[in-house]
Amino acid sequence: MTNEKTVQTVSDITRQIKQSLETTFPRVWIQGEISNFKQHTSGHLYFTLKDEGAQISAVMWRSRVATLALLPEDGMKVIARGSITVYPPRGNYQIDCDQIQPVGVGELQLAFDRLKKKLAAEGLFDDEHKKPIPEYPEHIGIVTSETGAALQDIRSVLLRRFPSVEVILVPVRVQGVGAAEEIAAAIKDLNLYGNVDVMIVGRGGGSLEDLWAFNEEIVARAIYDSRIPVISAVGHEIDFSIADFVADLRAPTPSAAAEMVVKDRSELIEVLRNMWYTMHRSIEEMLSSLRDSVGGFVTSYAFNRPRDLLRESSQRVDELERGLHVAASHILQLAERSQRALGQRLEALSPKAVLLRGYTIVRKQGKIVVSSDDLDEGDVAAIQFHDGIVTTRVEQ
Numbered sequence: 001m002t003n004e005k006t007v008q009t010v011s012d013i014t015r016q017i018k019q020s021l022e023t024t025f026p027r028v029w030i031q032g033e034i035s036n037f038k039q040h041t042s043g044h045l046y047f048t049l050k051d052e053g054a055q056i057s058a059v060m061w062r063s064r065v066a067t068l069a070l071l072p073e074d075g076m077k078v079i080a081r082g083s084i085t086v087y088p089p090r091g092n093y094q095i096d097c098d099q100i101q102p103v104g105v106g107e108l109q110l111a112f113d114r115l116k117k118k119l120a121a122e123g124l125f126d127d128e129h130k131k132p133i134p135e136y137p138e139h140i141g142i143v144t145s146e147t148g149a150a151l152q153d154i155r156s157v158l159l160r161r162f163p164s165v166e167v168i169l170v171p172v173r174v175q176g177v178g179a180a181e182e183i184a185a186a187i188k189d190l191n192l193y194g195n196v197d198v199m200i201v202g203r204g205g206g207s208l209e210d211l212w213a214f215n216e217e218i219v220a221r222a223i224y225d226s227r228i229p230v231i232s233a234v235g236h237e238i239d240f241s242i243a244d245f246v247a248d249l250r251a252p253t254p255s256a257a258a259e260m261v262v263k264d265r266s267e268l269i270e271v272l273r274n275m276w277y278t279m280h281r282s283i284e285e286m287l288s289s290l291r292d293s294v295g296g297f298v299t300s301y302a303f304n305r306p307r308d309l310l311r312e313s314s315q316r317v318d319e320l321e322r323g324l325h326v327a328a329s330h331i332l333q334l335a336e337r338s339q340r341a342l343g344q345r346l347e348a349l350s351p352k353a354v355l356l357r358g359y360t361i362v363r364k365q366g367k368i369v370v371s372s373d374d375l376d377e378g379d380v381a382a383i384q385f386h387d388g389i390v391t392t393r394v395e396q
Contacts, residue, residue, distance in 0.1 A: 018085065035075070039071075057087075057092055066178075067178070082095045084096075133260070137261060141193075144169075144172065150254035156255075203254070223247055364380075381394060
């Protein structure tokens with residue numbers, strides 16, 4: 001008797017196993033440590049979940065990656081939810097994850113520390129990038145939940161301290177899947193709107209998981225890129241977020257942020273009142289001093305006897321004029337004496353005066369003869385006396 005054997009293909013067996021597994025394990029929660037993590041260029045995540053005794057392949061499709069509050073890394077302990085499937089080309093079974101959560105606060109703290117270190121190394125926390133908060137803002141943007149207590153606290157403080165400011169609210173979710181993306185988009189929208197002097201970004205207190213949206217990199221970079229100064233108001237005094245480190249100013253609570261962003265109207269009014277009082281007193285003292293000065297001038301001799309001053313000045317001008325004439329006359333006399341003396345000296349040295357003393361001038365052909373050697377026998381010479389000229393011929 002021949003035993004008939006039922007022969008199946010690999011694909012048939014794999015299909016049966018796939019159907020059995022996927023029917024038996026439609027949805028499971030698995031806890032383990034991530035290893036061999038890889039994010040493909042397609043956006044899908046591939047990794048392995050393992051514990052001390054076994055391991056299982058895992059995949060998360062790109063459409064679900066966006067829902068993660070924290071991108072997994074090797075060595076991170078997580079709880080993954082998904083269905084067990086079989087990948088026929090390799091005959092491997094795997095968990096198709098739709099949700100991944102870190103195990104406990106420790107993993108979140110590690111992620112927080114890693115991102116903080118990364119952004120600090122890039123300079124996002126440096127003071128040189130901090131923008132000054134305007135002292136008297138007129139338009140304040142708020143990015144928070146429209147139903148949260150934080151918004152009510154901020155509005156209450158603003159209404160009490162400076163009710164004239166305009167508040168522009170951009171409502172967002174402040175926790176859960178997609179909250180970080182909404183917060184980042186709201187910050188960008190306020191920058192596009194432009195008519196905002198400063199913005200407050202925050203929420204009330206909560207656990208590290210509740211505040212995690214403000215620890216996301218997308219929110220940190222949106223705050224850093226904002227042209228509008230940002231005040232971070234996340235949680236209570238003991239809580240710090242990545243947003244606190246990037247923001248231009250950190251407020252411990254939303255109420256404190258509102259107090260930081262506007263002055264107290266009553267205090268400003270008191271300051272203005274004191275300034276007005278000081279200016280009023282100063283003007284009064286100045287006017288009193290001017291009145292005294294004018295009064296002294298009005299009662300002065302100069303103000304009441306201007307004609308006497310004019311006569312005294314006229315008399316002084318006459319005296320100066322007489323002195324000027326005397327001085328000018330004296331100078332002219334000296335000049336005349338000096339001129340006469342020079343004239344006499346010149347007259348004594350003139351040829352005419354010499355001739356009067358018996359001297360003559362001999363000329364030959366119009367030139368003065370200064371030596372007897374210049375005359376020869378037969379030369380005709382002219383002899384000039386003081387009273388005339390005679391002509392003579394040289395004989396010897």
